[in-house]
Amino acid sequence: MSKLSNIWVFSDIASRLPEMIAAGVALGEKVSTFVIGTEADINAAFSYGATHVYYLGDKDSQKITEDYSHTMAQTISAAAENTLMLLAPTKRGKALASKLGVQLQAGVVNDVIEISIEDGIRAKHMAYGGLAIAEEKINSPVAIITLSSGAYEVQAADTARTGEAVSVAFVEPASTIKCVERRAKQGESVNLGKAKRVVGVGNGIGSQENLQVAAELSALMGAELGCSRPIAETEKWMERERYIGVSGVMLKPEIYFALGISGQIQHMVGALGSQTIFAVNKDKNAPIFQYVDYGIVGDVNKIMPALISALKA
Amino acid sequence: MKIITCYKLVPEEQDITVAADGSLDTNKAAPKINPFDLCAVEAGVQLKSLIEGCSITAMSVGGKALENPKARKDILSRGPDDLTVVIDEKFEQLLPHQTARVLMAAAQKSGFDLIICGDGSGDLYAQQVGLQLGELLGVANINAVSKIISAEPGKLTVERALDNEVEVLEITLPAVISVSADINEPSIPSMKTILAAAKKPVTSLSATELELTEFPALVELVSVIAPEQKARQKIVIEGDDEQQIAQFAEHLRNALN
Ligand SMILES: Cc1cc2nc3c(=O)[nH]c(=O)nc-3n(C[C@H](O)[C@H](O)[C@H](O)COP(=O)(O)OP(=O)(O)OC[C@H]3O[C@@H](n4cnc5c(N)ncnc54)[C@H](O)[C@@H]3O)c2cc1C
Numbered sequence: 339m340s341k342l343s344n345i346w347v348f349s350d351i352a353s354r355l356p357e358m359i360a361a362g363v364a365l366g367e368k369v370s371t372f373v374i375g376t377e378a379d380i381n382a383a384f385s386y387g388a389t390h391v392y393y394l395g396d397k398d399s400q401k402i403t404e405d406y407s408h409t410m411a412q413t414i415s416a417a418a419e420n421t422l423m424l425l426a427p428t429k430r431g432k433a434l435a436s437k438l439g440v441q442l443q444a445g446v447v448n449d450v451i452e453i454s455i456e457d458g459i460r461a462k463h464m465a466y467g468g469l470a471i472a473e474e475k476i477n478s479p480v481a482i483i484t485l486s487s488g489a490y491e492v493q494a495a496d497t498a499r500t501g502e503a504v505s506v507a508f509v510e511p512a513s514t515i516k517c518v519e520r521r522a523k524q525g526e527s528v529n530l531g532k533a534k535r536v537v538g539v540g541n542g543i544g545s546q547e548n549l550q551v552a553a554e555l556s557a558l559m560g561a562e563l564g565c566s567r568p569i570a571e572t573e574k575w576m577e578r579e580r581y582i583g584v585s586g587v588m589l590k591p592e593i594y595f596a597l598g599i600s601g602q603i604q605h606m607v608g609a610l611g612s613q614t615i616f617a618v619n620k621d622k623n624a625p626i627f628q629y630v631d632y633g634i635v636g637d638v639n640k641i642m643p644a645l646i647s648a649l650k651a
Numbered sequence: 652m653k654i655i656t657c658y659k660l661v662p663e664e665q666d667i668t669v670a671a672d673g674s675l676d677t678n679k680a681a682p683k684i685n686p687f688d689l690c691a692v693e694a695g696v697q698l699k700s701l702i703e704g705c706s707i708t709a710m711s712v713g714g715k716a717l718e719n720p721k722a723r724k725d726i727l728s729r730g731p732d733d734l735t736v737v738i739d740e741k742f743e744q745l746l747p748h749q750t751a752r753v754l755m756a757a758a759q760k761s762g763f764d765l766i767i768c769g770d771g772s773g774d775l776y777a778q779q780v781g782l783q784l785g786e787l788l789g790v791a792n793i794n795a796v797s798k799i800i801s802a803e804p805g806k807l808t809v810e811r812a813l814d815n816e817v818e819v820l821e822i823t824l825p826a827v828i829s830v831s832a833d834i835n836e837p838s839i840p841s842m843k844t845i846l847a848a849a850k851k852p853v854t855s856l857s858a859t860e861l862e863l864t865e866f867p868a869l870v871e872l873v874s875v876i877a878p879e880q881k882a883r884q885k886i887v888i889e890g891d892d893e894q895q896i897a898q899f900a901e902h903l904r905n906a907l908n
Pocket of ligand 1: 539543544566584605618619620637772773
């Protein structure tokens with residue numbers, strides 16, 4: 339695969355930056371990273387392999403990150419080269435991607451799982467709720483991609499690495515959005531995507547009391563507890579960070595155990611990366627059984643307590 | 652306040668089948684309103700109930716499916732006052748940057764204070780249309796809106812649930828917002844609203860009427876193919892007697908060790 343001479347990189351969330359830079363290093367000779375933050379953030383970018391840092395200044399509580407789109411677009415277009423911009427696949431990353439797409443007349447693809455540079459830039463992403471993979475070819479001189487996690491191996495940080503840092507002046511956006519408040523999200527942070535074992539709970543669990551039973555079973559298995567979307571979004575019994583699927587978390591565990599989950603594709607696509615899949619569902623025609631290694635047709639109310647005693651024994 | 656809520660018709664996922672070569676067959680899948688867009692329409696309807704003198708136009712761009720009277724009634728039964736559809740054969744498989752350009756032309760023609768879109772659609776889930784539309788129109792635009800806090804002339808206050816923080820934003824109108832699926836629980840149309848929907852006005856526009864000539868193909872769709880699935884054991888025990896559960900527990904224990 340050929341490399342581009344320069345790749346632009348940005349992540350609004352510090353923890354996602356190393357992976358974006360790793361992709362930049364794999365795909366380009368030069369990796370130019372936009373940084374909003376402190377000197378420590380600039381040094382962190384270099385330590386992960388950025389060759390150039392374009393510094394947009396300190397975090398400013400009055401501004402939203404999206405307000406920097408014009409600043410980024412000007413910097414990128416001033417470089418006048420065929421290039422690729424990689425962004426973290428966050429909500430902000432996607433907002434920036436679309437804004438830059440219009441400002442730079444550039445093709446955009448979101449949530450990309452694979453990039454190839456052969457004749458032009460091609461990007462793959464999931465479509466139809468995970469049923470299929472769509473491949474898109476970007477024809478514009480600048481290509482913009484938000485990159486899913488897991489696509490590139492992160493390099494260990496090396497604090498000895500440095501590079502060239504340039505300060506960029508802020509370009510005022512035309513439209514007006516004012517941030518009047520910002521607060522950290524409630525709830526613990528979990529990283530289901532890294533868990534070795536995951537128990538997923540669906541609508542079939544029936545009650546919040548039963549959720550406790552599922553949690554006990556999950557703890558006995560040494561697993562993290564996750565869920566299907568309705569449990570997080572409709573019932574609100576678990577945090578959004580815990581729902582598995584195309585619009586939630588993508589798993590790669592050794593074991594995934596689905597309890598009372600129907601197994602619709604939008605959920606399953608998040609679980610199909612599991613090595614072994616177990617499921618309990620009372621409906622023998624539930625789609626989940628097409629994807630299992632081991633399944634049992636039965637009632638979770640009966641099976642969960644029995645499994646708990648069996649695992650304790 | 653003049654609100655436009657955008658929607659897309661997408662094939663019902665449950666009825667899409669995968670052919671042996673991995674291609675998708677959507678022939679048996681009836682078109683339905685993209686579920687995320689139902690939230691956008693509902694957000695418009697809720698906003699209208701808060702503001703006096705507010706109208707809602709539903710708007711969509713696409714091919715022949717938009718001619719279907721049932722699909723038109725479906726969207727109108729959810730609360731919009733009227734419907735504008737832009738139909739053209741070449742709009743059958745538009746990519747987001749192109750959809751945004753057609754919507755821009757239609758929105759400029761009708762005028763608007765606020766455009767509400769869903770964050771993405773169930774088919775390509777490109778998550779770009781609302782943002783690109785706002786950017787093309789040169790108005791304030793933002794995605795991931797999870798709550799509309801208040802609306803007053805010329806200004807909207809919204810909450811945005813991001814990956815690790817929540818933002819409260821004041822947005823100057825005109826604007827385009829894209830809403831996330833958790834903003835509301837779309838209501839189910841009643842018989843009364845379904846009957847009323849048939850009487851609501853529909854405007855059908857063509858590419859020519861919008862003076863849309865060529866627009867760029869910044870991106871091309873190369874292929875849509877179902878990935879090969881990992882082979883699974885598919886050992887399914889039927890029944891939850893003590894013995895059957897014990898058998899299942901044994902498989903689980905083996906996997907855990
Ligand atoms: C665009 C789009 C994106 C989506 N993204 C996601 C996503 O990322 N993640 C996600 O999870 N969903 C997603 N969904 C929703 C998805 O399509 C399903 O609606 C959802 O996964 C269903 O959740 P469920 O299986 O828990 O509930 P249900 O479909 O209600 O199924 C419950 C199951 O439990 C079984 N059951 C009931 N009682 C018992 C019992 N006592 N014992 C044993 N089994 C029992 C039933 O037989 C049934 O199969 C998305 C949908 C769309 C349209």
